Amino acid sequence: MAPIRDSNRNLVLEVLRRNQPISRVEIARRSGLQRSTVSSIVDGLIEERWVREGSVVKTERGRRPTMLTMNDDLLLLVADIRPTKAILAVVDLNGRFLDRTVVPIIADPKQGVDLIAGGMRNLRSRFAGKTWEGVGISVPGRVNKVTHRLAWAPNLPWVGFDIRGTLQKALKVQVELENAANACLLSEVWFGxxxxxxxxxxxxxxxxxxxxxxxxxxxxxxxxxxxxxxxxxxxxxxxxxxxxxxxxxxxxxxxxxxxxxxxxxxxxxxxxxxxxxxxxxxxxxxxxxxxxxxxxxxxxxxxxxxxxxxxxxxxxxxxxxxxxxxxxxxxxxxxxxxxxxxxxxxxxxxxxxxGEAARLRGAAAVLLKRHLSFRRTSAVR
Missing domain, CATH: 3.30.420.40 (ATPase, nucleotide binding domain)
Structure with missing residues (x-):
C-alpha cells in the first residue's frame, strides 16, 4: 500500500471508529478527504470485514446516507504474558472484552506457549461463526523488530524463543508481539x-x-x-x-x-x-x-x-x-x-x-496497528 493511501486509510478508520455510526459523507467532512477517496477506502474496509454497513438514514432531500460501523463480528485473540501467568481474552474492534481466561506460565517456553495456544483454542471455540483477525501479545520485555522474538526480558526466561512463530503454527492466524508498556501506550492512542x-x-x-x-x-x-x-x-x-x-x-x-x-x-x-x-x-x-x-x-x-x-x-x-x-x-x-x-x-x-484491561487492549492495539500498515490477503474464520 502506498504511503499516502496508507495514511488516508488510517485516518478514515480513526474517524469512523471514534464517531460510529457515521456516513461516508460525514467521514469526508471530518477527515478533509475527497468523497471519492473515502468511498474507495470504505469499500476496501467492507471487503476486508473491518467495517459493516447498517441503517439508511432518512433525509429531507438528496441521497439517503448509509451508516457505517466497525464490524463487531470480527474478533481478536489477545494475551498479556506475565512472569507467572498469561491472561487471555477475546476482544472486538471497539476494544470490548467478550471472554477471558488465565493460564499458568512456566519456565520452559515451549510448554508455556503450548498452554497459551490451548487456552486460545478454547476461547475461540466459544465463538462459532465469528471471523478472527489475529492474535496480539503483550510481553514483559523488549521485542526485536527484525526477528520478532524476545530480545530482553529479565523476568521471563523466554528470550530467543519463537513465541510468534509457534503460536502462528498452532492457531493458523497472524500473531504480533509487543512490549507491555508499548502496548499500553498504543492502547491509549487507539482506544483512549x-x-x-x-x-x-x-x-x-x-x-x-x-x-x-x-x-x-x-x-x-x-x-x-x-x-x-x-x-x-x-x-x-x-x-x-x-x-x-x-x-x-x-x-x-x-x-x-x-x-x-x-x-x-x-x-x-x-x-x-x-x-x-x-x-x-x-x-x-x-x-x-x-x-x-x-x-x-x-x-x-x-x-x-x-x-x-x-x-x-x-x-x-x-x-x-x-x-x-x-x-x-x-x-x-x-x-x-x-x-x-x-x-x-x-x-x-x-x-x-x-492495568489488566490496558495491557489486553494494548495487545489488541498492537495487532490493529500492524494491520493498518499493510493489507491482509484474507481473514481466517
Missing amino acids: HMEGIQNAVLVTIAEGVGAAAIVNGSLMEGAEGLAGELGHVPVSDSGPQCACGQVGCWEMFASCRAALRYFHDEMKGEGATTIQDLMNLGASGDEAARAALNRQAEWIGRGMRVVTAAFNPEMILFVGDITLRWDAVGPIIQAELTKRLVGGAQPRIVVLSD
Missing part, C-alpha cells in the same frame, strides 16, 4: 483519549517497572526495539541485585516486588504474599503496609526525574497495581515529581486504573 498529544510517557508499575514513550507523535522503539527500559536505569549505587544482573536499578526500588520486600523486611517475613494483600492491609490501617507502599511511591517519584529530563513529556500515564491505591500514593509521587522536575511545564498525570 490522547488526541493532540505528541509527547507522552507511560510507566508500568507491576512485578517490574517498564516504560514507553511517544516522541513528536511517534512511538519510540530504538534501533532494535529495545528503547524504553527505564526500569533498569540506575537510581542508586547499592541495593539488591536486579534480574538483569546489575545493582541499583529503579525497578528494584519502585516495583511491587520492592514494596513487598520493604514490608517483609519490617515484618520479618510475616503477612502479605501479593501486592493485593499488601494494599488490602494498607487500606485497613496496617502501618507497616502503608509505610512499604509509601516508600515505593517515593522511589517511583524519584525516578520521574529520569522520565522528565529524558523526554520532556506533556503527559505521564501510570498503569499497574499501584494505581489501585492512587488516593494514598499519588500525592507522594506528585510531590517527588514536582521537587525533581528539571524545568519546563509540569506534565499532566493520567492514571489508568485497570
